[in-house]
């Protein structure tokens with residue numbers, strides 16, 4: 227099992243129609259590939275978690291990376307993992323409000339070059355647990 231978490235910026239901001247297109251194709255493809263995850267969207271900021279078979283997840287990420295509907299993709303966490311956190315969702319999606327985005331992004335201050343974890347060992351490790359429990363407690367997908 228493998229997981230990638232990345233941040234990026236919508237280019238340009240998504241209309242409802244554009245979001246629907248992305249989610250429809252993502253859910254179809256991810257279901258076929260056994261990939262699960264979530265996509266959080268806040269005023270053009272994107273945080274996506276992809277989890278599943280390593281080759282399938284990395285292939286999917288590379289397709290996404292070269293998609294010109296977003297820019298500045300930055301991986302904040304990548305590696306093997308023992309379990310899925312988002313097993314119910316081929317691609318859970320939620321538009322988050324200011325306070326929710328502050329809660330999530332406050333976990334990993336982002337500069338244009340890198341992501342800084344206050345405590346590298348703890349924060350990178352706990353990030354997905356944090357996002358998972360945040361999503362479970364905040365949203366119904």
Ligand code: FAD
Nearest residue numbers: 247248251252255256272286289290291293294295296317
């Ligand atoms: P197709 O079945 O041919 O579908 C591609 C669809 O995307 C078509 O509807 C096409 O019109 C549309 N499309 C592609 N590129 C553009 C473009 N530049 N502008 C407008 N429309 C376009 N794909 C996944 O499989 N899983 C994901 O989790 C996932 N997450 C994404 C997250 C973000 C933020 C973005 C921007 C894209 C994501 N995608 C995801 C889409 C991915 O980038 C590819 O477009 C998609 O995987 C291609 O699928 P396909 O080869 O089956 O193409």
